[in-house]
Amino acid sequence: MTVLEIVQCGPGVSVQDAGRYGFRRFGVSTAGAMDRRALALANTLAGNLPDAAALELPLAGAEFRILGGPVLLAAHGPGTTLAVSGRPVSALSSVQVGDGDTVMVGPPRDGVYSYVAVAGGILTGPVLGSRSCHRRSGIGGDVLSPGDRVPCIDGSDSAPLSLAEGTRYNSRDAIRIVPGPQADFFAEATWSRFLSSSYRISPRSDRMGLRLEGLALRSSVGHDIVSEGVVPGSVQVPGEGNPIVLGRDCQTTGGYPKIATVISPDLDRLAQVPMGRDVRFRIVSKGDAIDAARRSAHWRSSLKLAAEPVGGSSPDLLSHNLIGGITKGDDL
């Protein structure tokens, strides 16, 4: 059996795919990749469907060894580098890794999360329809540490792929939100302060929630509601007033008022904003939010059309790049 062995890594490395759906009524969080764009790019380079299970690496790099190879492997994230047995691999490319080869993945210099994908996907056992790790409940296994081995498909000798363009990770554009279920708990003046000031991503942020530091927001009718369903992207405002944007590992229900919801494509973007950096928010209509979510999903699934064999001068290359927006992920 081919395995990817972790030689060294930082804390919080986990297996993630698109997440676990259908069990929220039983208290099961969706989990899933914090940045589905980066997951899709890594998977596409490895020849997979965009949502296949991959390793998610927060903040730090990692070193792997392939045992029983070969495998086709890709690593992708904001400013993430990849080298195999000392040879650097160009960005937005996958690479064949042989038995015993060492894989070095650099830290995501311009963001937070990198993804390591192998052809065929990571083959840990799915739980309730997904391989995503939800750390708090233990569903989908635990986080990984040095010495752990994750199973891959045996002998994937398909040719390396590359993409001409990825996506833009360090955009300073405002994060788009739709007013939340308790939007009217907050007075107009509070709303203007929320939209006109900037918020810093706290280093206490994690997969459960991105904590924001800035002007405190006070509800005019208190900060306790009877618990109800929440989503990743819900902007909760607890009593102390600093908003929390719920992450993919968030619980299914919550009892804090939700001033807003970050739209799905921008939740991916927000996940990659480096801690300590400031963000701003702007309101879009529900219709615009749904359109943006659709464009983002189309972009992820169309990436495979833009992937080319490495070094190949495919005559299709030009025509693919002419298909409007297919490889541009920065204006979704």
Add this chain to the structure above:
Amino acid sequence: MEEDCDANGPVIRYLGDSALSVEFGDRIDDELVSRVHAFDAALNQLGLAGVVETLPTYRATAVFFDPLEADVGEIEAAVLRLATTKCDASAPAGQLWEVPVIYGQDFGIDLDDVAAHAGMTPSDLIEAHAAPEYLVAMVGFLPGFSYLSGLDPRLAMPRRAEPRARIPASSISIGGQQSAIGSVEGPSGWHVIGRTPVRPFHPGRAPEFLFEPGDRVRFRPVSAHEWSDLDRDAAHGGLVAKSIEG
């Protein structure tokens, strides 16, 4: 009934581009919980395109949809149609479960405190806690964690000022006006009064989750001896909770 129906019709509130909340009220109330569950069941029966799942809670149902597949106009229309035609329907009776519990001792370290707070003897408290038929109002917080409504109001007690970092799996607890059946080990600010051998969530068992929102629960006090027999059974995938006729 029609008039009440319109007056108390639900409000639709969006949770971004992939979910909406159908909100029936803003308080904890048994009648409200029943309306939520009746509505939730009816909505799921429609099988609307693009609806991924729903999550009924005390006062609202969250409807999660795939923005690629769903027509939100159609979902909204269905919600309003159901709200006016189904508002007088009572919740479909979920299953009634008999759940064995060992109260007090090491299994319920806060039992004496809760009894003192209620001004009762520990054995009166056990009797009062095991007397009602509870409704599983919501499952959340952790997989299988079942929030129950129907607690004797005399037993209500504010949550602990300092939550505990871990309480054992399958703890029976009281927090405010609610009681709960815990599932997996986890943090909690609730008062632990006992433990059931039942695993509300047991991976690999059929069914993996025991209690659905809308189910009802009766507690049966058991001895330490019976508890350990049942616990062994449950560890090997036994349901241990008995489904009984109402």
